[in-house]
Amino acid sequence: MTRQQVLDLYFMDARCKLIDLAAFLDRVDRGTGEADFRLAALQNSLKALAGSEASRAEKVLLTLSDPTVEPVAKALGKGAVGAWPGASGSKAPMP
Amino acid sequence: MRYIEPHGHMVSRTTDDYQDMVTAGCAAVCEPAFWAGFDRSTMHGFHDYFCQLTDFEPKRAARYGLPHFSWLCINPKESEDVKLAEEVIGIIPSFLPRPNVLGIGEIGLNKNSRNEMKVLEMHVDLAARHQQLILVHTPHLEDKLKGTRLILDVIRSDSRIQPGRVLIDHVEEHTVRLVLDRGHWGGMTLYPVSKCSPARAVDILDICGGDRLWMNSACDWGESVPLAIPRTGLEMRRRGWTAEAVDRVIYQNPIRFLSQCPKFNLASEPV
Ligand SMILES: [Zn+2]
Numbered sequence: 001m002t003r004q005q006v007l008d009l010y011f012m013d014a015r016c017k018l019i020d021l022a023a024f025l026d027r028v029d030r031g032t033g034e035a036d037f038r039l040a041a042l043q044n045s046l047k048a049l050a051g052s053e054a055s056r057a058e059k060v061l062l063t064l065s066d067p068t069v070e071p072v073a074k075a076l077g078k079g080a081v082g083a084w085p086g087a088s089g090s091k092a093p094m095p
Numbered sequence: 096m097r098y099i100e101p102h103g104h105m106v107s108r109t110t111d112d113y114q115d116m117v118t119a120g121c122a123a124v125c126e127p128a129f130w131a132g133f134d135r136s137t138m139h140g141f142h143d144y145f146c147q148l149t150d151f152e153p154k155r156a157a158r159y160g161l162p163h164f165s166w167l168c169i170n171p172k173e174s175e176d177v178k179l180a181e182e183v184i185g186i187i188p189s190f191l192p193r194p195n196v197l198g199i200g201e202i203g204l205n206k207n208s209r210n211e212m213k214v215l216e217m218h219v220d221l222a223a224r225h226q227q228l229i230l231v232h233t234p235h236l237e238d239k240l241k242g243t244r245l246i247l248d249v250i251r252s253d254s255r256i257q258p259g260r261v262l263i264d265h266v267e268e269h270t271v272r273l274v275l276d277r278g279h280w281g282g283m284t285l286y287p288v289s290k291c292s293p294a295r296a297v298d299i300l301d302i303c304g305g306d307r308l309w310m311n312s313a314c315d316w317g318e319s320v321p322l323a324i325p326r327t328g329l330e331m332r333r334r335g336w337t338a339e340a341v342d343r344v345i346y347q348n349p350i351r352f353l354s355q356c357p358k359f360n361l362a363s364e365p366v
Contacts, residue, residue, distance in 0.1 A: 001334060009333060010294065057295065061269040065240040066207075075175045075206035078130075080236035 041083035099349035102311035123162040127201035130172040138182040149193040166200035174214035200230025204242040223255035285323035293327040
């Protein structure tokens with residue numbers, strides 16, 4: 001596809017998602033209390049968007065991933081929250 | 096547009112979905128054993144579920160002219176209890192000769208725990224002993240990268256397993272190359288919020304080639320879209336893929352992988 005074709009097909013969709021993301025960050029700002037690690041993780045992953053290199057989607061996914069390699073001793077709960085809490089552990093709700 | 100749904104949890108869906116899928120061109124559906132949203136407490140619960148997957152559900156699908164196949168296992172979300180897993184794995188061989196059973200799946204990891212690893216190894220051993228195909232579930236979200244790496248190492252450490260007989264499902268941009276580089280097949284799951292969107296799945300096909308990749312809706316009791324594959328076929332057409340190229344990915348690719356099990360044949364054509 002040409003760049004023009006990609007824009008014709010996807011620009012409005014990307015614009016919509018971008019504004020939704022901006023509105024989400026505003027909503028978080030207006031909220032009260034402390035945010036957990038997920039907000040910092042999301043803000044950190046935004047840096048991958050600003051870069052000019054290819055594979056931005058891969059880089060965003062990597063910034064949100066558990067980078068450790070050893071199995072955990074026990075599964076605590078079944079769900080995932082979308083961002084890695086870091087070696088210090090999670091304060092986010094575990095579904 | 097003809098297509099195969101290689102991963103759908105039809106026990107969670109209504110007959111309306113069967114009707115819609117067949118109307119949209121579905122030529123076969125394959126149903127891996129999975130988590131029902133709650134933990135089953137005994138091996139007998141799994142026994143009944145395996146009967147549902149190998150007897151009741153194929154009959155329900157047949158009413159719409161749709162061939163139905165299944166994969167058996169105790170899924171990773173219920174693999175923390177190793178003793179229960181041993182009991183469940185013990186009854187699987189008696190189901191393997193059933194005519195619609197394609198192999199062992201969807202096995203894998205969920206939270207990447209030691210017990211999940213043990214149960215994964217037991218399943219890989221079961222598949223090797225019975226020469227079964229393997230379908231692997233990779234973990235969700237932040238756990239996917241680590242889980243995919245651990246799973247790939249477990250499979251590689253069993254020399255009886257041929258990489259081309261293993262499909263690693265739910266790949267995304269950060270795991271797809273790891274899977275393909277080991278000689279396995281990869282599955283892309285088309286979900287509304289998590290996993291892949293249709294646009295991203297087509298991006299991955301553009302970048303990695305469509306040689307050993309398939310797409311699935313993984314429709315179940317959660318947010319999911321039973322018609323996700325034909326809708327992605329439409330997305331491919333809008334992006335300039337020819338009808339033949341779309342057909343190769345959504346129809347011929349699943350057939351190439353699944354036909355490694357002689358029981359996979361499409362006796363009835365789409366109605
Ligand atoms: Zn599934």
